[in-house]
Amino acid sequence: MxxxxxxxxxxxxxxxxxxxxxxxxxxxxxxxxxVPELAPFKYAPAVFxxxxxxxxxxxxxxxxxxxxxxxxxxxxxxxxxxxxxxVECHSVEKQRGVTxxxxxxxxxxxxxxxxxxxxxxxxxxxxxxxx
Amino acid sequence: MNSLYNFAVGPLAWAAFIxxxxxxxxxxxxMYNLAKQKDASSVAYMSWQFSLRSIVxxxxxxxxxxxxxxxxxxxxxxxxxxxxxxxxxxxTPHQILLENAFGITYPTLSSEAADVLTLIxxxxxxxxxxxxxxxxTVRYVTxxxxxxxxxxxxxPLVTALLGSWGVGGExxxxxxxxxxxxxxxxxxxxxxAHILFALFTRAYxxxxxxxxxxxxxx
Numbered sequence: 199m200x201x202x203x204x205x206x207x208x209x210x211x212x213x214x215x216x217x218x219x220x221x222x223x224x225x226x227x228x229x230x231x232x233v234p235e236l237a238p239f240k241y242a243p244a245v246f247x248x249x250x251x252x253x254x255x256x257x258x259x260x261x262x263x264x265x266x267x268x269x270x271x272x273x274x275x276x277x278x279x280x281x282x283x284x285v286e287c288h289s290v291e292k293q294r295g296v297t298x299x300x301x302x303x304x305x306x307x308x309x310x311x312x313x314x315x316x317x318x319x320x321x322x323x324x325x326x327x328x329x
Numbered sequence: 330m331n332s333l334y335n336f337a338v339g340p341l342a343w344a345a346f347i348x349x350x351x352x353x354x355x356x357x358x359x360m361y362n363l364a365k366q367k368d369a370s371s372v373a374y375m376s377w378q379f380s381l382r383s384i385v386x387x388x389x390x391x392x393x394x395x396x397x398x399x400x401x402x403x404x405x406x407x408x409x410x411x412x413x414x415x416x417x418x419x420x421t422p423h424q425i426l427l428e429n430a431f432g433i434t435y436p437t438l439s440s441e442a443a444d445v446l447t448l449i450x451x452x453x454x455x456x457x458x459x460x461x462x463x464x465x466t467v468r469y470v471t472x473x474x475x476x477x478x479x480x481x482x483x484x485p486l487v488t489a490l491l492g493s494w495g496v497g498g499e500x501x502x503x504x505x506x507x508x509x510x511x512x513x514x515x516x517x518x519x520x521x522a523h524i525l526f527a528l529f530t531r532a533y534x535x536x537x538x539x540x541x542x543x544x545x546x547x
Contacts, residue, residue: 321425
């Protein structure tokens with residue numbers, strides 16, 4: 199039995215040495231998303247600072263990458279909706295032809311982070327617990 | 330780390346579920362054929378009424394003689410299974426994964442409640458370990474398959490709890506996903522196959538006791 203348990207224990211012992219914070223360390227912005235429509239929150243609001251994020255991601259000239267338009271469930275990547283709050287189109291509750299707000303945020307961030315292979319994709323890497 | 334995690338929650342998860350589906354069907358089919366070949370009369374005696382009667386009666390805690398004989402084990406078994414199923418379905422990150430992939434939404438547990446249920450479930454696993462080691466009868470029939478199955482179940486629970494506490498940073502959620510996928514794939518090939526077979530085992534015994542022996546099997 200020791201043959202099985204010893205490596206497992208060693209792996210866990212090793213992981214305990216990795217500081218929890220190291221994963222979400224460098225250049226993490228200070229601000230957080232402010233979307234009171236989604237309250238009550240089960241996790242702390244996602245860490246996100248608009249300007250530093252976009253500077254780092256090279257998105258300063260490309261507002262439409264996030265602020266897209268759309269109609270009848272179809273995204274319109276030509277229609278710049280900067281300045282329009284997301285919730286105006288993405289209702290909190292499910293509606294026909296509308297991606298609900300929380301799903302819209304998750305897909306927006308995670309899909310881009312996946313495609314770019316940059317930025318966090320795990321729950322707590324964005325929803326860092328508040329101290 | 331990102332690409333590994335994305336691979337684990339994406340293609341690897343699909344692979345795990347597809348492997349489970351295919352091998353589960355194969356295991357059930359080959360077991361049915363084995364029963365037909367070796368015990369054809371039992372197949373002939375299978376009855377919906379006696380099957381369901383047995384299943385329902387064994388689903389009620391302390392209803393059957395078997396459950397009454399080992400009161401502590403019965404409590405731990407029921408708590409373990411209920412907590413495990415509740416956790417799998419109702420923890421927020423699982424629902425969010427389903428929401429992101431398929432748009433499925435439903436109410437979920439707070440992370441504090443999930444932590445408590447996970448701790449309870451791990452405690453149940455500890456009791457199973459304790460019982461396997463200390464109970465002579467159980468120890469005698471314990472094989473490495475039993476330990477592997479128990480380990481496969483405990484690993485995603487432990488990694489989920491440590492992840493929830495922030496231990497190990499981004500490695501822990503990745504390990505959680507990987508160990509859970511190992512568990513999913515292992516279901517048809519280990520003692521965990523009771524997930525597939527339990528209802529049929531009950532149905533088989535229920536039908537024999539009802540149709541042949543004309544007595545209760547609980």
